[in-house]
Amino acid sequence: MSNSNSPLRVTVWNEYRHEQESERIRAVYPHGIHNSIAAPLRTAGFEVRTATLDEPDHGLGGDVLANTDVLVWWGHKVHELVSDAIAEQVVQRVWAGMGLIVLHSGHFSKPFKRLMGTGCDLKWREAGERERIWIVEPGHPIAQGLPEQIVLEHEEMYGEHFDIPAPDELVMVSWFQGGEIFRSGCCYHRGQGKIFYFRPGHESFPTYEHPHVQQVIANAVRWAAPSGLENVVRGHIPVAAEELEVYES
Amino acid sequence: MSNSNSPLRVTVWNEYRHEQESERIRAVYPHGIHNSIAAPLRTAGFEVRTATLDEPDHGLGGDVLANTDVLVWWGHKVHELVSDAIAEQVVQRVWAGMGLIVLHSGHFSKPFKRLMGTGCDLKWREAGERERIWIVEPGHPIAQGLPEQIVLEHEEMYGEHFDIPAPDELVMVSWFQGGEIFRSGCCYHRGQGKIFYFRPGHESFPTYEHPHVQQVIANAVRWAAPSGLENVVRGHIPVAAEELEVYES
Amino acid sequence: MSNSNSPLRVTVWNEYRHEQESERIRAVYPHGIHNSIAAPLRTAGFEVRTATLDEPDHGLGGDVLANTDVLVWWGHKVHELVSDAIAEQVVQRVWAGMGLIVLHSGHFSKPFKRLMGTGCDLKWREAGERERIWIVEPGHPIAQGLPEQIVLEHEEMYGEHFDIPAPDELVMVSWFQGGEIFRSGCCYHRGQGKIFYFRPGHESFPTYEHPHVQQVIANAVRWAAPSGLENVVRGHIPVAAEELEVYES
Amino acid sequence: MSNSNSPLRVTVWNEYRHEQESERIRAVYPHGIHNSIAAPLRTAGFEVRTATLDEPDHGLGGDVLANTDVLVWWGHKVHELVSDAIAEQVVQRVWAGMGLIVLHSGHFSKPFKRLMGTGCDLKWREAGERERIWIVEPGHPIAQGLPEQIVLEHEEMYGEHFDIPAPDELVMVSWFQGGEIFRSGCCYHRGQGKIFYFRPGHESFPTYEHPHVQQVIANAVRWAAPSGLENVVRGHIPVAAEELEVYES
Numbered sequence: 002m003s004n005s006n007s008p009l010r011v012t013v014w015n016e017y018r019h020e021q022e023s024e025r026i027r028a029v030y031p032h033g034i035h036n037s038i039a040a041p042l043r044t045a046g047f048e049v050r051t052a053t054l055d056e057p058d059h060g061l062g063g064d065v066l067a068n069t070d071v072l073v074w075w076g077h078k079v080h081e082l083v084s085d086a087i088a089e090q091v092v093q094r095v096w097a098g099m100g101l102i103v104l105h106s107g108h109f110s111k112p113f114k115r116l117m118g119t120g121c122d123l124k125w126r127e128a129g130e131r132e133r134i135w136i137v138e139p140g141h142p143i144a145q146g147l148p149e150q151i152v153l154e155h156e157e158m159y160g161e162h163f164d165i166p167a168p169d170e171l172v173m174v175s176w177f178q179g180g181e182i183f184r185s186g187c188c189y190h191r192g193q194g195k196i197f198y199f200r201p202g203h204e205s206f207p208t209y210e211h212p213h214v215q216q217v218i219a220n221a222v223r224w225a226a227p228s229g230l231e232n233v234v235r236g237h238i239p240v241a242a243e244e245l246e247v248y249e250s
Numbered sequence: 251m252s253n254s255n256s257p258l259r260v261t262v263w264n265e266y267r268h269e270q271e272s273e274r275i276r277a278v279y280p281h282g283i284h285n286s287i288a289a290p291l292r293t294a295g296f297e298v299r300t301a302t303l304d305e306p307d308h309g310l311g312g313d314v315l316a317n318t319d320v321l322v323w324w325g326h327k328v329h330e331l332v333s334d335a336i337a338e339q340v341v342q343r344v345w346a347g348m349g350l351i352v353l354h355s356g357h358f359s360k361p362f363k364r365l366m367g368t369g370c371d372l373k374w375r376e377a378g379e380r381e382r383i384w385i386v387e388p389g390h391p392i393a394q395g396l397p398e399q400i401v402l403e404h405e406e407m408y409g410e411h412f413d414i415p416a417p418d419e420l421v422m423v424s425w426f427q428g429g430e431i432f433r434s435g436c437c438y439h440r441g442q443g444k445i446f447y448f449r450p451g452h453e454s455f456p457t458y459e460h461p462h463v464q465q466v467i468a469n470a471v472r473w474a475a476p477s478g479l480e481n482v483v484r485g486h487i488p489v490a491a492e493e494l495e496v497y498e499s
Numbered sequence: 500m501s502n503s504n505s506p507l508r509v510t511v512w513n514e515y516r517h518e519q520e521s522e523r524i525r526a527v528y529p530h531g532i533h534n535s536i537a538a539p540l541r542t543a544g545f546e547v548r549t550a551t552l553d554e555p556d557h558g559l560g561g562d563v564l565a566n567t568d569v570l571v572w573w574g575h576k577v578h579e580l581v582s583d584a585i586a587e588q589v590v591q592r593v594w595a596g597m598g599l600i601v602l603h604s605g606h607f608s609k610p611f612k613r614l615m616g617t618g619c620d621l622k623w624r625e626a627g628e629r630e631r632i633w634i635v636e637p638g639h640p641i642a643q644g645l646p647e648q649i650v651l652e653h654e655e656m657y658g659e660h661f662d663i664p665a666p667d668e669l670v671m672v673s674w675f676q677g678g679e680i681f682r683s684g685c686c687y688h689r690g691q692g693k694i695f696y697f698r699p700g701h702e703s704f705p706t707y708e709h710p711h712v713q714q715v716i717a718n719a720v721r722w723a724a725p726s727g728l729e730n731v732v733r734g735h736i737p738v739a740a741e742e743l744e745v746y747e748s
Numbered sequence: 749m750s751n752s753n754s755p756l757r758v759t760v761w762n763e764y765r766h767e768q769e770s771e772r773i774r775a776v777y778p779h780g781i782h783n784s785i786a787a788p789l790r791t792a793g794f795e796v797r798t799a800t801l802d803e804p805d806h807g808l809g810g811d812v813l814a815n816t817d818v819l820v821w822w823g824h825k826v827h828e829l830v831s832d833a834i835a836e837q838v839v840q841r842v843w844a845g846m847g848l849i850v851l852h853s854g855h856f857s858k859p860f861k862r863l864m865g866t867g868c869d870l871k872w873r874e875a876g877e878r879e880r881i882w883i884v885e886p887g888h889p890i891a892q893g894l895p896e897q898i899v900l901e902h903e904e905m906y907g908e909h910f911d912i913p914a915p916d917e918l919v920m921v922s923w924f925q926g927g928e929i930f931r932s933g934c935c936y937h938r939g940q941g942k943i944f945y946f947r948p949g950h951e952s953f954p955t956y957e958h959p960h961v962q963q964v965i966a967n968a969v970r971w972a973a974p975s976g977l978e979n980v981v982r983g984h985i986p987v988a989a990e991e992l993e994v995y996e997s
Contacts, residue, residue: 727887
């Protein structure tokens with residue numbers, strides 16, 4: 002954990018393929034989705050680095066994960082190219098206390114599926130329809146400073162059934178113009194780490210430029226920051242703290 | 251809500267009868283339980299005032315509640331002397347976002363019972379036995395900086411069934427020497443407010459002088475601080491945001 | 500609890516004022532909402548009686564509650580006419596194990612508000628708009644035999660924020676044409692009793708004639724049937740089961 | 749799902765190595781743990797088969813899983829010998845609605861770890877100490893007909909931190925003589941399936957001959973029986989149910 006007087010250390014990870022392969026997507030995110038997510042987090046006072054799939058070790062090698070308090074994850078079309086070893090390191094770091102913010106199509110990423118224990122499938126439709134993200138837990142820290150709903154004029158639809166465990170805390174539910182709803186802001190604890198799944202952010206819409214979306218991500222980083230026990234004890238405890246009579250089986 | 255740069259404003263409420271009526275209890279808490287709870291919270295940087303039952307309006311009149319971010323509550327033998335009006339004001343303030351930390355025998359206080367919607371009864375025994383409070387959600391902010399268990403050499407026993415709703419987050423479970431267990435650190439959301447029930451603190455033991463108990467209360471104050479939406483909308487919404495065809499019933 | 504070989508004993512309670520005072524509503528429910536709810540429950544094999552506000556003791560006096568396994572509640576415009584004593588008896592019976600199904604505008608009934616510990620307010624609009632009730636916990640017994648969504652062509656809108664505690668299990672979420680969503684199928688435990696809140700059923704629409712709505716209510720009755728321990732122990736336990744050393748305070 | 753008039757089809761799976769390799773364990777379970785678990789389930793009216801590690805496909809090949817409503821799992825010392833393919837089939841069947849009862853050291857089995865998304869480690873000690881399993885959700889169907897606590901004179905200790913997600917419903921918490929507590933009865937939903945983890949049952953103690961332990965397992969089988977939607981829809985939904993304007997990106 003970073004010293005409590007130091008800024009939280011955030012790593013924004015992006016698959017970064019759509020933006021390089023498609024002119025249409027590059028027009029939306031000319032510097033990559035990761036940089037559109039990173040910039041407002043820097044403004045919010047965090048220490049932010051970015052990492053992308055095609056860097057060595059996907060930009061997450063060496064001591065990057067060990068020096069990350071909260072990891073933000075965007076991936077979509079080549080989840081299978083993330084190495085099992087790196088995915089496993091992400092999972093292990095979450096269990097050890099690192100926060101993880103999984104965005105949009107990251108629902109099918111290796112780390113998220115592994116941490117949920119479910120299939121993580123859902124309904125989807127690309128029709129540029131309107132989404133209304135309603136806050137259903139209004140006192141939650143992730144709702145700090147938001148209006149009661151965030152309206153995104155054009156987004157990809159995600160619909161239920163979303164195959165996730167019931168969230169520890171359900172903060173947001175989305176309405177879609179085409180008739181679907183979706184649990185779109187979901188909190189989990191896994192080991193000592195905290196996970197927040199946040200639905201919006203299709204690559205063809207400038208969703209991450211929306212100030213309320215940026216506010217949610219910044220709030221989620223604060224919420225997911227490492228906290229709690231320094232030292233969790235598990236394993237063989239041969240001697241009891243309380244006196245036991247001798248047992249002869 | 252207090253400005254985010256200002257310290258959180260905490261009010262510690264105590265029934266303050268045992269300490270005045272019993273020499274034995276006064277020996278344990280010579281300045282009242284409220285002052286033993288307040289002092290380490292001041293050291294932790296909060297702005298702390300105290301209030302007691304026998305003050306006018308139980309010390310909670312005027313703008314005290316409106317200017318309280320988190321209320322800490324200790325009561326035991328005369329819960330019924332708390333006026334219904336003040337109890338209702340506490341409940342309303344919690345619904346509006348004020349944090350509430352309910353300690354020990356406060357499980358039977360008017361505000362807690364009203365906010366839980368259950369009977370809040372439990373088992374109890376005064377035998378000065380050992381309690382071990384185990385952290386079961388090690389990454390929770392209320393566990394910040396604690397060891398994996400807090401050992402209290404002498405405490406009153408509280409045992410299950412504790413008649414509460416299943417906590418939104420169960421942070422601690424107690425072991426008692428006499429054979430019982432108890433859900434002893436329980437988080438709830440009610441309206442925009444957060445509630446933490448924390449079991450220990452019988453008046454005849456110096457439990458609130460224990461540094462880890464003090465740490466839990468300070469952590470809980472931070473966790474329960476007001477957060478979330480500025481403005482929650484409910485009531486009649488005659489005009490829909492989305493276009494509707496005219497309906498003739 | 501009824502003998503496990505006997506049918507569950509269900510009491511359907513209805514305020515029964517709209518149907519008597521308004522010809523328009525009477526046209527929708529000529530025998531009262533209670534009888535439209537009761538009939539399919541009888542077909543499903545339950546032993547069903549009805550009770551209404553204007554009967555002596557609201558039809559819930561004598562041993563009616565003691566002989567009710569699951570109580571279904573519909574009320575709307577005169578919640579305050581339900582006597583505090585009867586409301587308290589309902590609460591006590593739920594705590595003792597009776598199931599409670601609260602329908603639609605029953606969100607503001609005395610028993611429901613008392614059992615939730617929150618304000619239970621919400622957004623509403625009478626525009627005859629379309630509602631889509633989506634199942635979000637597809638393996639839940641209350642979802643037995645249903646399609647993935649229930650479409651009601653015309654209903655009153657209820658919108659978030661719905662001021663309830665986070666459900667122990669969230670089974671359904673509603674989509675409304677006008678832009679709102681709502682947590683519309685919510686499970687709770689209170690004491691030994693189970694509570695299911697189910698949103699639809701405005702008096703001006705024939706919602707309770709819809710076979711899937713009827714199926715939900717029948718499933719909910721089965722889910723909410725009394726279960727668990729015969730005997731819950733609370734109170735003073737002066738002698739510990741495990742040996743304790745003598746403590747001298 | 750089996751026809752609702754047919755008995756539930758239960759498969760009891762056992763590693764079945766301790767009983768064959770150790771005379772001491774064989775003396776406790778002469779016919780294997782699986783048969784001690786299966787016999788009372790047959791008496792309870794279920795259709796029960798058994799399967800063990802050393803059978804072809806661990807006894808779970810062909811249509812065994814497809815024809816199993818609830819699978820009971822006991823394993824301990826050679827979890828890694830369960831083939832990845834069979835473990836994956838178990839996970840897939842749970843996601844599709846099969847119930848899973850995981851017993852004792854099954855916490856480290858491949859299917860359970862995969863379904864939890866956590867490390868599933870815990871504290872342990874073999875000292876033959878006393879365990880008291882307390883019911884903390886007294887109205888839960890898994891508590892049906894039980895006393896408020898189950899006392900096991902000699903058991904292996906399991907202690908927190910138990911590295912699992914917070915249960916959807918926490919039904920039981922264990923007290924151990926040596927000073928530890930443990931969340932010992934834990935309910936989860938994963939996909940359409942239900943999972944119950946039940947702590948006791950070390951191979952060297954006749955725990956599965958205890959009538960209350962047998963009652964818990966029978967109750968859990970009924971609770972975990974397949975239920976809910978026949979058909980869950982996910983994937984691409986190109987055409988919306990509600991009319992959408994054409995979107996030109």
